[in-house]
Amino acid sequence: MQPAQCAEGIYVLRIGHRAWRDKRVTTHVALSSMALGASGIFLSGEEDSSLIQSVTRARDRWAPHFSVDYSRSWRDVVGRARSMGCTIVHLTMYGVELRFLLDGLRTLVGSRGILVIVGAEKVPREVYELADLNVAVTHLPHSEVAALAVFLHDLLGYGESAARGSSILPQLRGKLSLPGALRPPGSSGRSS
Numbered sequence: 001m002q003p004a005q006c007a008e009g010i011y012v013l014r015i016g017h018r019a020w021r022d023k024r025v026t027t028h029v030a031l032s033s034m035a036l037g038a039s040g041i042f043l044s045g046e047e048d049s050s051l052i053q054s055v056t057r058a059r060d061r062w063a064p065h066f067s068v069d070y071s072r073s074w075r076d077v078v079g080r081a082r083s084m085g086c087t088i089v090h091l092t093m094y095g096v097e098l099r100f101l102l103d104g105l106r107t108l109v110g111s112r113g114i115l116v117i118v119g120a121e122k123v124p125r126e127v128y129e130l131a132d133l134n135v136a137v138t139h140l141p142h143s144e145v146a147a148l149a150v151f152l153h154d155l156l157g158y159g160e161s162a163a164r165g166s167s168i169l170p171q172l173r174g175k176l177s178l179p180g181a182l183r184p185p186g187s188s189g190r191s192s
Helices: 019-035 049-062 074-083 102-111 125-130 144-156
Strands: 010-017 040-045 067-071 087-097 114-118 133-136
Touching: 010 019, 010 074, 010 144, 019 040, 019 049, 019 144, 040 049, 040 074, 049 067, 067 074, 074 087, 074 114, 087 102, 087 125, 087 144, 102 114, 102 144, 114 144
Parallel strands: 010 040, 010 114, 040 067, 087 114, 087 133
Antiparallel strands: none
């Protein structure tokens, strides 16, 4: 995370990844982050090289601007983000409803940047205390993928983030993507 990056958007920190259990959900957290406008993701917990390779391949094909990093210590990522002026947001069903915080969060995205924490295993109590804001999209049990998707969609809006760098040509029926020469750098030329 470069100092300038924090002031330029939203980064996601996935804490507590367990390679044997969370591979699919963590992949979905990363893909949702990428598709809905986050600037990058930090994966923390057990190091999972196949997961990182998978997410990096998707990034290279669809969103070369998106950063993918691993850190064994989520505390280090939070500490670096805080030292760069980022606002630390923890998505949890125990937080304040997102709708009450949206205007302030939109201001922070452009001025200070945001690090959004989503958990895998039981989130340590320390995260609730370290966060500047504990934010809820609902107060009922739900998926961290759903919470992150709602958060990013409501904060950034679909139109601003989803089409950035895409080679997809929207179709009512069938599917079509731009040929290789017209695709973003790093993407394959396959059209299927």
